[in-house]
Every structure is written in C-alpha cells, then in structure tokens.
Amino acid sequence: MIRILTVLAACFLMAMPVLAVQPDEILNDPVLEERARDLSKDLRCVVCQNENIDSSHAGMARDLRILVRERLVAGDSDEEVLDFVVARYGDYVLFNPPFKPSTYALWIGPFAVMALGLLGVVLMLTRRPKKIDAKALALSEEEERAVAAMLAEDGKEGPKG
Secondary structure, eight states, X not given: OHHXXXXXXXXHHHHSOOOOOOGGGSOSSHHHHHHHHHHHHHBBOTTTSSSBTTTOOSHXXXXXXXXXXXXXXXXXXXXXXXXXXXXXXXXXXXXXXXXXXXXXXXXXXXXXXXXXXXXXXXXXXHHSOSSOOHHHHSOOHHHHHHHHHHHHHHHHHOOOO
C-alpha cells in the first residue's frame, strides 16, 4: 500500500509545471514575488514564443524575469511594468495583446482564414453536379459493338503475361 502511495505521489510531482525561475531571481518580499509571478504568466518568451517567461529556460526569458522584478522593487505598478516591457519588446511579448491597428491581423486573421475555408467548401458543394445523367453516360450502339469486338478479340488471344 505504501509503495502505491509513493508511486502516486511521484506521478503527481512529475505532473507539476517546472518553472525556470532560478533561486537567485526570487525576491525576498513574498508579495512582490507573487506579483512578479502573476506578471510573468502574461509575458511571452520572445525566444521560445509559446512559453511564458517563468517556464522558459532561455537567457532572454531570464533577463525579462529579472527586469520585471527590478521594476517591481523600484516601485512600479503592474501596469507600469507591462507598459515598460511592451515599450521595449512590442505587443508580441504579451500573451493577450491589445486590440489595435497593429494587432488587427493577429486578432482577425484566424477568423478570416476560417471564413475563406468555409467559403471554399460552400463553393465546392454548390458547383458540383447535382445528378448524373445516365443517358449521357450510356454507350451508343456503335460504341457497344466496338467494345464487344474488343472483348471478343481479347478472349481469343488468351491471358497475356
């Protein structure tokens, strides 16, 4: 029973997210550290692109983590820290960039691609033939005689190969 609990505990510990925050980056003030962690969840690593800066092991992410903590220690509000980072690295550094002209493509692009795909499917379905005309596909008497002659000729020669 103890072995099973030990294995389950190990599985749960392995499933926990691994943070790249180094011990020398952690602030002594738990309130500021909590604010730094909350801000880090909203900031994208510009190297890894799909990880927040707390999860990334890239050097650039480490620099951003340190920058965020320095700004908090200097007395900046959360919004001032984010504004500073965005001014330096652009809206791309945010996981949820603001809706403004420079990010319209980012916000509208996926919906436009989906609409174009849907339009293509609708056009494809509306332009295909509704019903196949059996008379148009039927062979004429002359064609039937020619096919019968070819089949009879193949039957005389036997299998090839």
